[in-house]
Amino acid sequence: MSADGAAVDPSHAPARDSATQAGQGAGGEDGDSLHFRKLAVAPTYRVVAETIEREIMEGRLQPGDRLPSETALAEQLGVNRSTAREGLRLLEQTGLVERKSGRRLHAAIPGHVELSTRASRALLLQQVTFIDLHQLLMALEPAAAAMAATTIGEDDLAALERNLAETEARVERGETITALDTEFHEIISAAVGNPAWLMAREAAAKLLFPAADPMMSRLDQAPHRLVAAHRRILDGLRAGDVEAAREWMRKHIIDFKRGYELAGLPTDRPVHHPLNQEKDEQS
Amino acid sequence: MSADGAAVDPSHAPARDSATQAGQGAGGEDGDSLHFRKLAVAPTYRVVAETIEREIMEGRLQPGDRLPSETALAEQLGVNRSTAREGLRLLEQTGLVERKSGRRLHAAIPGHVELSTRASRALLLQQVTFIDLHQLLMALEPAAAAMAATTIGEDDLAALERNLAETEARVERGETITALDTEFHEIISAAVGNPAWLMAREAAAKLLFPAADPMMSRLDQAPHRLVAAHRRILDGLRAGDVEAAREWMRKHIIDFKRGYELAGLPTDRPVHHPLNQEKDEQS
DNA sequence: ACGGTTCACTTGTCCGACAAACGGACGATG
DNA sequence: CATCGTCCGTTTGTCGGACAAGTGAACCGT
Helix, strand or coil, X not given: CCCCCCCCCCCCCCCCCCCCCCCCCCCCCCCCCCCCCCCCCCCHHHHHHHHHHHHHHCCCCCCCCECCCHHHHHHHHCCXXXXXXXXXXXXXXXXCEEECCCCCEEECXXXXXXXXXXXXXXXXXXXXXXXXXXXXXXXXXXXXXXXXHHHCCHHHHHHHHHHXXXXXXXXXXXXXXXXXXXXXXXXXXXHCCXXXXXXXXXXXXXXXXXHCHHHHHHCCCHHHHHHHHHHHHHHHHHHCCHHHHHHHHHHHHHHHHHHHHHCCCCCCCECCCCCCCCCCCCC | CCCCCCCCCCCCCCCCCCCCCCCCCCCCCCCCCCCCCCCCCCCHHHHHHHHHHHHHHCCCCCCCCECCCHHHHHXXXXXXXXXXXXXXXXXXXXXXXXXXXXXXXXXXCCCHHHHHHHHHHHXXXXXXXXXXXXXXXXXXXXXXXXXXXXXXXXXHHHHHHHHHHHHHHHHHHCCCCHHHHHHHHHHHHHHCCCHHHHHHHHHHHHHHHHHCHHHHHHCCCHHHHHHHHHHHHHHHHHHCCHXXXXXXXXXXXXXXXXXXXXXXXXXXXXXXXXXXXXXXXXX
């Protein structure tokens, strides 16, 4: 587990411009003439982060492995602990390292959850509209349902059944069902068994489905239509009927937009942030 | 630009557990009984990051605005500069702040580039296969071509034309064309004018198209098939022919996989790390 | 052998310091 | 008068050291 051979800068004086770039700009390679490249001198803390990142990406640090302590890490890399800490903070946000049981840092692979959270934020800041999100999920969700119809397992079907029952119960009581709706669609997409697929849809789904919340309260038959559609989709999945699953999902997503418009909500305006202050801990 | 009213912890002694949680766990609200929540005391540096993040997300810090200097920031928040720095490092990786012209930090909105880079890494670590990526782009690329056929502008068409010409030239010379191939598809997806769409496909595209590099060298007619397909797609786009654009893109993507298989490359094995050491600065 | 106590280790935070680079003001020069 | 070079304050990057609180494991008493 020793990450030796990765010393960053042996000098203890602040000299961030000597060793850090030694590997990239030195040799002239193109026969053009001498026009120098950007000469990007990365700050040491970033070199630290990249070094550890490489250790993980190239498999020398397996997910779950404990990282050395900050002091040890700083010493091995030949940098100050403060600098090493800044590098770790960089990685921490990426999801490549995580805190297990309080203190120690472990290597990890970033799951789709943390990535989609950041992606959602970015989409919000880019003023993404309802139409944008709908357009994307219109391309993804029916296809996902179709593929899931052949791959879905009994446990996922059971989970969908439970989800649907709970949704119906909440509709009876007039409670909000956005979270369950989101979950229903996520289970189906997860059943495809394609991490890339899941990641591609997650960010948009996190924004689109909650955007329907105001619609549910304004159109009192909207929840029932949703439940009915989910029922049909689930039936199609259970029967392994690819085209039924695809088609009902397609209608469901189309209906989703129609309901949104019927409720008088603007589809070409930036969606609002869905107040996601939940912290979803692992209690 | 003053972000006052956001002091984190007025005490100068190391007391990270006093003020930081004051706002969440105090009042009992559910009638159940007294069972306390996880009481997650976030480290101060994370509170710093979340505070600044909130300033940006809620529009008080517009993209492009200069952040206060580290010293000023630390003073305003009532924390040490080292702690403030760690918080900034967290944000730096997220893309919510960026270095403009060397020194000063500016607020920014994360573009699809930095997000997709991280997403690609995550997919690699999750052992995503060629089939996974292909499955996703099979659902996205033809639809993108179809939509772009009605929305694409003259400048994008010109860019595609240039791209295609350059691709042909490189094929003549036997050079690698992966970068141009990736760009061709990206221009089309960007022409849709949907940030969510772009973000959803980018990570997968960054992995799938480079994966075809070995194929190009093994099947010497593959590059010509690619150029021909691009030609048809571009013609469809220029003519505004939705179905032609969709269909040729569909065939192109299918052909892509067939070529991969013909070259004897495994489609159900994790894709390799495409050696993306490029730094793509904004010269 | 089991449960409680102790202690080294680790993290989070703070303090202070300084070299280098940047940016803008100031002054010199053609 | 405009352009250029120089100087200086500001800011960042990095370092060293310090300490409180929490963790985990060894240790010890019953």
